Amino acid sequence: MIKDGIIAENIIKSFGTPPQQILKNISIEIELGEFVALVGKSGSGKSTLLYILSGLDNPTYGKNFLGGYDLTSIDDASIHRLRNQAIGFVFQFHYLLPELSALENITMPARKRNLHKQAEEYALHLMEEFSLSHCKDKFPSQMSGGEQQRVAIARALIQKPKFLFADEPTGNLDTSNGDKVIDIFRKINKEEGTTIMFVTHDMDYAKAAKKRVHLQDGEILKID
Ligand SMILES: Nc1ncnc2c1ncn2[C@@H]1O[C@H](COP(=O)(O)OP(=O)(O)OP(=O)(O)O)[C@@H](O)[C@H]1O
Ligand SMILES: [Mg+2]
Structure with missing residues (x-):
C-alpha cells in the first residue's frame, strides 16, 4: 500500500563518467502535513535529493513516491x-x-489552466499576507530580493499545492526577510496542512521545522 506522503526507497544518484555516487542509498518517509528541514554541508546532496523527491529529476536507482504516485x-x-x-x-x-x-x-501557474480569475483573488490575499500589496504592479527588477523571494513563494502556493519544496529560500536574504519566509512556511503548514520540505544552512531556521534530515556525503546522517 503506497501512502500519500513522500517515500524514497534506496535512492542512488550518480553523475559523470566514471559515475560518481552523489546520493548513496537514501531511504526516507515523510508523512502528509510534515514540516521538514534538509540540512548538511555544501555538496552533501541536498539540492539533488530535493529535486528527486519533488519529481524534477529521476534517481539512477531506487524508487520514490509522492501523493501515492x-x-x-x-x-x-x-x-x-x-x-x-x-x-x-x-x-x-x-x-x-x-x-x-x-x-x-x-x-x-493558474493561467496555464485557465483559472486565472479565481487565482487572482487568492494571489491578492497571499500578497497581503506576505506584505507584498505595494508590489502588485511592479516588475521583478523594481522589487527587493526579499520581495522577489516572497513573490516566488506566493507563485509556488497559488494552486494550493499539497507539497511545497524550497531550495535555500532564505539563502540570499537578510535576517528580517529570512524570518518572514520561515514564518510564512510555519503558517501555511499549520493552517493549510501543506507538507513542506526546505533546504537551509541555518540551524536557527532548521529548528523552526518539526523534523530535520541531516545529509552528509550523500547519506542520511541522522533525523531529529
Ligand atoms: N548535474 C550534475 N552533474 C555532475 N555533478 C553534479 C550535478 N549536480 C550536482 N552535482 C554534484 O553533486 C554534489 C551534490 O550537489 P548538490 O547540489 O546536491 O549539493 P548541495 O548539498 O545542494 O550543496 P549546496 O549547499 O552548495 O547547494 C556536488 O558535488 C555537485 O558538484
Ligand atoms: Mg544546493
Missing part, C-alpha cells in the same frame, strides 16, 4: 499535472519572469 514510472502527462497542481517548488534563485508584474508572476 510512483514518480520513477509515472507518465509525462501525469507528472506534468502533479507538478502544476500538487507540487510547489521555490528555487534558490527565484526565476521570476522579468516581463511580468508581481501579480502576473504569482498567477502564472
